Amino acid sequence: MDPILHNGAMFSLAIVFLVVALLLSAFRILREYERGVIFLLGRFYKVKGPGLIIVIPIIQQIVRVDLRTVVMDVPTQDVISRDNVSVKVNAVIYFRVIDAQKAIINVEDYLQATSQLAQTTLRSVLGQHELDEMLANREMLNTDIQSILDTRTDGWGIKVSNVEIKHVDLNETMVRAIARQAEAERTRRAKVIHASGEMEASAKLVEAATKLAQEPNAILLRYLQTLTEIAGEKNSTILFPLPMDLLNGVLNKDKDESSKNSDKQN
Template sequence: MEPILDSSQLFITALGFFLAAIVISAFRILREYERGVIFLLGRFYKVKGPGLIIVIPIIQQMVRVDLRTVVMDVPSQDVISRDNVSVRVNAVLYFRVIDSQKAIINVEDYLAATSQLAQTTLRSVLGQHDLDEMLASREMLNADIQGILDARTDGWGIKVSNVEIKHVDLNESMIRAIARQAEAERARRAKVIHASGEMEASDKLVEAANKLAAEPNAILLRYLQTLTEIAGEKNSTILFPMPFDLLKGLFTGGKEGGGKDGADKQ
């Protein structure tokens, strides 16, 4: 009888340990940023957490879901712009799970699915814009990509909060072409500014000529002022042109004065 009792006690002890292990394994602890999707006999039951939860072994299964924001680096993509320029573009994606049930049930692997969707969306959106828009309007492109990804991942329980294009890599020939284009643009602006200055200066010269023509003595004063400025310089020889209109005014003034004197004498 003793061997039988020993075997029965051993069985009871093993059964006690087994039941204790099952009870202990039924308790799960989920952190504040985690949720547990519970399946009952293969069917969705509920979402539990955070804190201490109970999962009945064998009957129920739990899948952990992290609700923190995921920072995903989108690999470099070969993109052909609308003006047929080949570039390599990479970006960074920020998203998080807002519905644990959809993230587990509606898609097999939401991380891989979001990564592939981000790559294809990046290529398709950038392919609809010119190279200048890629370089100068990144905020607009980021908003377009973010809106498309957010709409497509809504059925997966994922919220795309931000998309940032990091680098737009160009080949050496295109970099040189852009540099020549920028140099030509600056030269064009310089010529336009110079022409505008010449036009303003000509308008001022015409205005000054009209004022001098309205007053006969003004040209004489301007002539004397210019002569004074030249005389101030230490030059041995001064060649100064005499305006014909000035001489004509002097001769006309002398004749008029002589005529008046003759009239007085008479």
């Protein structure tokens, strides 16, 4: 009898232990950023959390969902731009789950699905733009990609808050070509600025010549001022042309004085 009683006591103790373990396993604690998707006999029941929740063992199952923002690095993608330039582009996306039910029921793995969708969208959007637009209008491209991803992941209960293109890598040949293009553009600008300066200078010279022509002695004074500036450079010898018409005033003055002297002598 004693072995039978002993076995019965052990069996009862095991049953009690099993019941206590099942009751304890029914209590779950979800953190503030977690939600639990509850399935009752395989069918969706409700979303619970955060805090202390009860999940009935065996007939109910729980799937935890993290609601925090996920920072996902999009692998480097080979993109051919609209002007047939091959570049390597990578990006980073920021998203979070806003509907735990959709994230678990509507898609098998929302992290993997979002990653693959981000890669294909990145190639598709950038392929519609030229290389110059990729380099200069990065904010616009970020907004376009974010809008497309947010629309397509809405059925998965995911909100894409931001997309940032990190790097646009070019091969060495394209880097040299862009450098030559930038150099040619700066040369063109320099020539345009120089021509504009010449045009403005010519207009000022015409205006100055008109004013100098109004007074014959003005050009002589300007000529002498130029000689003074040259002499200030301490050159040993200065050769300069002397137009004879500049001396007409001096020669005429000498002739007048000579004629006056001769008249006095007579």
